[in-house]
Structures are given as structure tokens and as C-alpha cells.
Amino acid sequence: MARDARRGFLASAKRLDEPMMLDLAGKLVTEHGVVAAWNSVFLPCLGDIGEMIARIGSGVEVEHVASAAVLQALRTVPRSSRMGVLAALLSTAPEEQHVLPLEALGASLSEQDCLWRSLGARVPSRALCDAVVLLRPAVTLVWAHRADLAAGVPLEELNARSDTLLAVAGPGWAGLSLPDFVRRPATLTAAIELVLAHSDV
Structure with a gap:
């Protein structure tokens, strides 16, 4: 599945063939599940596109269309109503x-x-703290892809204001010294397992 799916998705992305990408991404999520689709196809393809952009200095439009197709496929998974x-x-x-x-x-x-x-992108520190206090989640996970962005997350304040389990993810946290109360799952599967271990499912 993985090799042919990656080849097809990447070729469609380079042609900006959005209908084909949407079809492929949707089928991957439906037939194989999010984790398999993400680890085997979406993440490698997006990585290849990023490397292409860095190498030739163009192709951002390919990345944007591919990311949009992946996002749409992920959002087809029904949310829990319980x-x-x-x-x-x-x-x-x-x-x-x-x-x-x-x-x-x-x-x-x-x-x-x-x-x-999800609070989405570019979440101010105050907004994150307020949301944690209001929603009282079992786990709060914060993503950062660069260290300078990760440094802006108020980990100590979040810990002081809530009993939520704090977790961080993304390459921005690599090499940073983290407080003992912060977990850092290294993979999508590890993050899922962390949340499930602290949920009422």
C-alpha cells in the first residue's frame, strides 16, 4: 500500500491535481486509518515536498495543495458525540x-x-492558559516545530493553574530542557497512547 500510495499522492501533488489528491487521501484514511495513512503516506510525502522546495527554491503551491488535501481527509473522521x-x-x-x-x-x-x-494555529499564551482553566482537559498537548516558538509556551504557568497533564510534541522541543512534569511523546502513536491512558474511554 505505502509505496504505490506515496507515488500516486506525490505525483498528483506535483500536478496540483486536487481532486485526485482528495480522493486518494480520503480512501487512505477510510481504508487504513489515520495513523497508517499519516505515517506511511502523508508525512513522507509532505517531507519529500519540503525537501524539493528547499532544493529548487519553488513549489510552495504544491505543499499548500497537498496539505489542504490531507487536512480535508483528516476532518472527515467523525468526532465523538458522547x-x-x-x-x-x-x-x-x-x-x-x-x-x-x-x-x-x-x-x-x-x-x-x-x-x-483544538485551539488551532498561533495560540497566544494567555489564550492557552484560559482555555486550560475553562475546559479542564485530562491532557494538554502543545506543538512547536522550532525551538524559538517552543520557548514561548508558559509551561510553568500552565502547570500551576491546572491539574492537566502537560505534553509537548514536535521538533521544536528537541534538545530543550523540560520540567519533570512535562511529557514528550516522540510519535503520533505515542501521543495517542498518552491521551488514552489518561482519558475515560
Whole structure:
């Protein structure tokens, strides 16, 4: 599945063939699940596109169309409608614009009938703190792809104002010294397992 799907998705992306990408992405999520689609196809393809842009200095339009197709496929996964404690609050660091990894996590949690909310991109520190206090999630996970963005996350304040389990994800946290109360799942699967271990599912 993976090799042929990657080849087809990448070729469609380079042609800006949005209908084909939407069809492929949707089928991958429906037939194989979010984790398999993300790890085997979406993430490698987006990585290849990023490397292409860095190498030739063009192709941002390819990245944008591919990302949009992945996002649309992830958002087709039905959200849980049950009542219960919010298992996860997903947020980016202040000024962080990359939200696709959080969307993949959210869609994966939906497949597990897990309650979650996302605050989206470029979440100010105050907004994140206020949301944690209001929603009281079991786990709060913050994504950052660069260290300078990760540095803007008020980990100590979040810990002081709530009993939520704090977790961070993304390459921006690599090499940073983190407080003992912060978890850092290294993969999508690890992040899912962390949330499920602290949820009421």
C-alpha cells in the first residue's frame, strides 16, 4: 500500500491535481486509518515536498495543495458525540502556524471515540492558559516545530493553574530542557497512547 500510495499522492501533488489528491487521501484514511495513512503516506510525502522546495527554491503551491488535501481527509473522521471529560486539548505554540500534526492526532483520537478540542494555529499564551482553566482537559498537548516558538509556551504557568497533564510534541522541543512534569511523546502513536491512558474511554 505505502509505496504505490506515496507515488500516486506525490505525483498528483506535483500536478496540483486536487481532486485526485482528495480522493486518494480520503480512501487512505477510510481504508487504513489515520495513523497508517499519516505515517506511511502523508508525512513522507509532505517531507519529500519540503525537501524539493528547499532544493529548487519553488513549489510552495504544491505543499499548500497537498496539505489542504490531507487536512480535508483528516476532518472527515467523525468526532465523538458522547459526554465525558475532555481527554485532550491540542494547541500550537504562540506564532506556530503548522497545525497538520495536531489535526492528525485529533483525527486519530476521534477514531478511538476520544473527546478532544483544538485551539488551532498561533495560540497566544494567555489564550492557552484560559482555555486550560475553562475546559479542564485530562491532557494538554502543545506543538512547536522550532525551538524559538517552543520557548514561548508558559509551561510553568500552565502547570500551576491546572491539574492537566502537560505534553509537548514536535521538533521544536528537541534538545530543550523540560520540567519533570512535562511529557514528550516522540510519535503520533505515542501521543495517542498518552491521551488514552489518561482519558475515560
